[in-house]
Amino acid sequence: MDTMTLWHLTGWEFAALAFAALLVGFSKTAVSGANTVSLAIFAAVLPARASTGILLPVLIAGDVLAVLTYRRHAHWPTLWRLFPAVGVGVAVGTLFLVWADDAIVRTSIGVILLLMAGVTVWRRRRADASERAEDDATASRAGRVKARSYGVLGGFTTMVANAGGPVMSMYLLSAGFRKLGFLGTSAFFFLIVNVSKVPFSAGLGLIDGRSLLLDAALVVFVVPGAFLGKWAVTRINQRLFERLVIAATIVGGLQLLLA
Numbered sequence: 001m002d003t004m005t006l007w008h009l010t011g012w013e014f015a016a017l018a019f020a021a022l023l024v025g026f027s028k029t030a031v032s033g034a035n036t037v038s039l040a041i042f043a044a045v046l047p048a049r050a051s052t053g054i055l056l057p058v059l060i061a062g063d064v065l066a067v068l069t070y071r072r073h074a075h076w077p078t079l080w081r082l083f084p085a086v087g088v089g090v091a092v093g094t095l096f097l098v099w100a101d102d103a104i105v106r107t108s109i110g111v112i113l114l115l116m117a118g119v120t121v122w123r124r125r126r127a128d129a130s131e132r133a134e135d136d137a138t139a140s141r142a143g144r145v146k147a148r149s150y151g152v153l154g155g156f157t158t159m160v161a162n163a164g165g166p167v168m169s170m171y172l173l174s175a176g177f178r179k180l181g182f183l184g185t186s187a188f189f190f191l192i193v194n195v196s197k198v199p200f201s202a203g204l205g206l207i208d209g210r211s212l213l214l215d216a217a218l219v220v221f222v223v224p225g226a227f228l229g230k231w232a233v234t235r236i237n238q239r240l241f242e243r244l245v246i247a248a249t250i251v252g253g254l255q256l257l258l259a
Contacts, residue, residue, distance in 0.1 A: 021219065029230045030228075036163055036249070056162060056206075057212065057215040059194050066183065084148075093157070093159025093160045114253035164193065169248075179241050
């Protein structure tokens with residue numbers, strides 16, 4: 001695997017990765033989707049493809065902390081509706097990684113994130129809360145189609161670039177989730193999905209003993225980030241929370257396109 005060990009990093013490079021790990025913890029317990037900034041930092045410091053395998057265990061550590069924080073607020077009917085489509089997306093993403101180079105991966109994910117942000121902003125401006133609730137009802141055909149579409153995109157983006165957060169953020173916002181329900185549902189979603197990705201990433205050579213050694217050093221920084229996020233989320237109102245999630249998605253998409 002084309003990767004770097006802990007001992008090959010300069011002090012500034014390790015500091016950048018440590019900050020990115022802290023941001024992962026913050027994003028998991030506060031503003032979901034903000035970890036696209038972490039993705040960009042990892043890809044800048046490490047070989048782009050290898051960075052996805054090194055980042056994955058760091059994300060899982062953040063997912064565990066988020067589940068412990070918001071486990072009572074998860075909406076399981078939404079999760080069960082998403083998982084089959086996500087499985088399809090992960091499988092497609094695995095095949096995509098076999099032949100796609102770094103430039104194609106970054107461009108594809110960046111375009112998807114910006115499209116999802118644009119669609120969500122448009123929907124929220126033209127539909128009131130009652131219309132969104134009707135559209136996303138479990139029995140609604142439109143709701144099922146949307147769940148499958150976002151599920152496939154979320155599985156694909158999370159497999160190829162660990163960038164599924166913004167896609168699922170757009171789905172949960174469009175479904176009208178409030179702040180705690182949003183965080184609890186996304187916490188369980190990404191813990192389950194990211195753990196399921198480990199065998200695929202290992203099979204592609206993106207995770208090995210050297211990458212796990214670096215992960216062990218970086219996971220330490222996820223914890224204070226998670227506590228900072230838990231403190232911040234109680235001070236962010238719903239409207240600001242939604243704007244921050246959408247803004248983080250747009251920034252992440254632009255970073256991937258311009259990198």
